[in-house]
Amino acid sequence: MDEAFSVFLEEFGNTIERREVPVSSIQRYRGTLPDQLLEYWSEHGWCGYGDGIFWMVNPQEYNGIVASWLEGTALETIDNYHVIARSAFGDLYLWGEKTGASLKITSVLSRYRVHNSIYVGDKMNKGVKAFMASKRVDTNDYGDLFKPARQKLGQLGPDEMxxxxxxxxxxxxxxxxxxxxxxxxxxxxxxxxxxxxxxFALSDF
Incomplete structure (x- = not known):
């Protein structure tokens, strides 16, 4: 396990609902998503972390959602985006084929934030490591509701939020x-x- 993923695991802790990633999925995204991400898939699968507050996911399952949300927006013409991770409350982390870890959608508010990643071109694999190491538990919570929601509603499955x-x-x-x-x-x-x-507008912060 590399240092970036170790930092991520130290922050989030335990895994839940691990699913093995089929070889067909690795092959489907070879050349589209960075090799480093595919290596993480092979080693760790798709699963939830931190009791399910953060999930690594199968991008194919979110293709329709991405198309629906980006249709008619300027984002639609900027890049081809793939959801690689999400939060318990439906925050979506999208990877651009040209722009890397450059887009996050806060679905409950129908808002997005663009990030100009420095890890593009031949630096995409470093970008994946930077993405994982930068994730934090608190920024994937919504109004500190995760723990009480989990206590009241139960643990999430891989297809739930x-x-x-x-x-x-x-x-x-x-x-x-x-x-x-x-x-x-x-x-x-x-x-x-x-x-x-x-x-997001500046007034939202």
Whole structure:
């Protein structure tokens, strides 16, 4: 195990719901995603970390969601993006084939943030290591709701997230009483159709 992944594991701790990555998936993304990421897949699989607050995922399962959210936005013409990780609350980490770890979507708010990664071109493998080492537990939480949500609703499966019902973008409150364990692909697709994806504004911080 390399140092970057060791730093990541030290931050997040235990794994849950590990799924072996089939050879067909490795082959599908060979040349599209960095070799370093594919090595992590082979060694560690797709699974949840930190009791399920952060997940490494199969990008293929999120293709429809990416297409739905980016349709009609400027992002659609910038790069081809693939979801490589997500949080318990549906934050999506997208890898651009040309721009690397350059896009994060906060799905519950229908907002995105672009990051100009220095790890592009032949530095993509270093970019994967930097991505893993930079992840933090607290930035994958939403309003410190993860622990109480897990206690109330139970541990997430690989196809689940904690979602607000009704959705925040429909005027629903963002508190524990309105959290539910939902199927992530279906819920994210719904969120992508509720509200136009917009960039975070400085006033959001």
């Amino acid at each position: 904690y979602g607000f019902t009704p959705a925040i973008m429909l005027g629903g409150p963002d508190n524990l009483d309105h959290l539910a364990k939902v199927k992530i692909v279906e819920h994210l697709m719904l969120l992508s159709q509720i509200s136009e994806l917009k960039p």
